[in-house]
Amino acid sequence: MHSEIPGIVTAVALFLLLEPAVIFLNFAPWFLNPNHPTPPRPERFFQASIHSFLAMVVTGAILTTFFSGIDYAHTPLIDWYGYNNICIVFDTKPSTYISPVYWFFVGYLLVRYAIEDTKRVVQLTGIGPAVKAISYAANVILVLVAAFFSLCLAIGPGDNMIAHTVPFVALVLAFPFVFVMHCLQCEERSNWYVTAVTAFVVLSLLNAAFISIALITHAHLPVSIAQTVDILWLLFAIPAPFLMPPPKLTSAGAA
Template identity: 25%
Template sequence: MATVVPEHGIQSMVSSVRKGPILTIHPESLRCTGYLAFWFMVAVSIAVTKAKVDVDMENTLLVQWFGYNNICVYFDFNPAREVAAMIYPLVEYSLFLYLLASHLHVWSSWSQKLVSTRFLHIDRVLVVIEIILMSWFRMVFVIKAPDDIKGHTYGFLGLQVVLCIVAIKNLVYFHKLHKSPLAVMCERLGFPNLLNEKAQDFVGGTYVFLLVGVTLFKMVFCLTTFAGDPIINSKEPGGRKLAQLADVVWMLLAAVIPFVIAFFQRKHTDTLHIALGFDDSKVLGLVDENAGLLESGGTQQEGGGN
């Protein structure tokens, strides 16, 4: 039996089950870990590429297709690609656990009537989609860019979708709880009354709008480039600078700001306690059922023997 409860209900819950371990989880701490692992993976990949890879960076596949290199170029060449693939599970598992813990947090809030049943069901569907798309990101290490640049890239596009979904969900969820990450940041920095709730919602909504907008631009640019009719000509200086700017802005919105939010939010989000144990009444019920089956089996054997 595994039961998830908010921090304030842990004692009453534990008393109803046979003694077992209690797992304490901070969802936002898991997100911090995932982002730190990601940047560690990037740093190691850059170092290995510069030290061990002999390639003309002015004529990579990314340059040939998109007109410039971005951070992904450091995952394209062995041994950097192999090293990154070994580090990536730290990123993947941390963020998997974050997604699951966040859903359990929503479930706990639903049990306290803080969010609606509809929101719970939507989150339940979205978390499955998020996990599937995030698991496909590993294809950037499985499919080599020179072999199939499109297949190599699609996993990254899926990750972009996941990060947008998470940002939108968190905006709505924390608004419902009246626990805006921006309010938490202002409080931690010593400015608790800097922004009222409407201003916090506006800033949060603007951030999500920018993230989704830049992500859509990047995805459309990528897909139209693969289709042979890019929305901008990144081979020309103006188009290349615009595409590079979009990359930098996206990285800031998707891989830097969320870490900052999670860092400040981690101590202001309720801790989840997962208590593992056995409900004695359930255990007895199983024993009785098994005993009945054994008795029935014995009767059948006796009948067969006669």
């Protein structure tokens, strides 16, 4: 246990440095002025969750590289998929000690986005009841996925790869449909945004399929294909919340 103390101290220090910075920088106008005339838009909560996740990744990468003693060439991920994905930085001590703490904020911000977006959907007058119902369902699914993703952190890949990975597959499938619903809600969507969302959906389906094949058969696809799709999915997922156009209400909007 004594040998883990430097890693644990570093983990806590990084968390106390990065996460408060993320929260403050995303919501500074409301910290500085509690009586701010407009509330944060739902998208701001989504963007803050991405920033929190990136802080979690940076912390995990530092801890894994300098304190875990991991052999990157021989991991459960290599065994199952043929390559290490981003989850490798969450899978070993001391990352396993601090990642769930980070995920509390990531998950909370995703849930808060879903709640605030649902409130806005109710007020939208330019969409029909079917789109409203599907938007509500997409937000409920996002909340459930955010909750169950905690299992990825609670169950290590060396303990049970299927239980470790299935919540991630659910996230891969659910994530792009948030942006699909925004396409349907937003009358001023651009062609490039529709094209990007379509590509994101295709990448998500491919990524989920490739991961599922490896889980079911324990025989992965060629790494050059599967890893490329996995990386492209991540490159779409991280910037997407910063590019999504918010639907416009007839009344005053939010900041």
